[in-house]
Amino acid sequence: MTDRLEGLLREAFPDAEELSVEDRTGGGDHFLVIVTSRRFDGLSLVEQHRLVYDALATPLADGTIHELRIKTRGAL
């Protein structure tokens, strides 16, 4: 499942300097997503997280993701 989420995020953030998906509990439904991308530069945290939610809209809507923690950063 982390592969599927990582694939969706790679599509949305092809230039990400850092991108990882961690299955926090091993149950395949609690995830920690870390994305560092220049796309976040100048955006508020709400706007940054919205981009991540957009990328993961399908697994969020179909219940695949029960809990999602997000850590975003602009370009390093």
Next chain:
Amino acid sequence: MSELADQIKQIIESEDVALFMKGTPQFAMCGNSQRALEALRGAGAPVTAIDILPDPRIREELSALSGWPTIPQVFVRGELVGGADIVEELAQSGELERTLEEKLGSEYRGAGEERVVAVA
């Protein structure tokens, strides 16, 4: 707009700090709701908590209004501040207190008691 959506909108717009959460401040039913609550408490925010669990429509209507898919959701004077991760990050950097001061005035600490509002 449904009556429920109207009611939720009213809360978002009229409360200084609205926390939509799973459970209540006395008994949070989710770690993330607890994290958001603690970050707000740490910043001295006058929290108005709304439990979304009693009716699944509350969460549906809330997310439709805010465009934010997850719970918790924190609003300050009608504006979405974020979910647990953002509120925690803002609390750690001190930005949460600055935002509260900016929106509620420098005397916001102790301005209101923590309270719970029911919808539906």
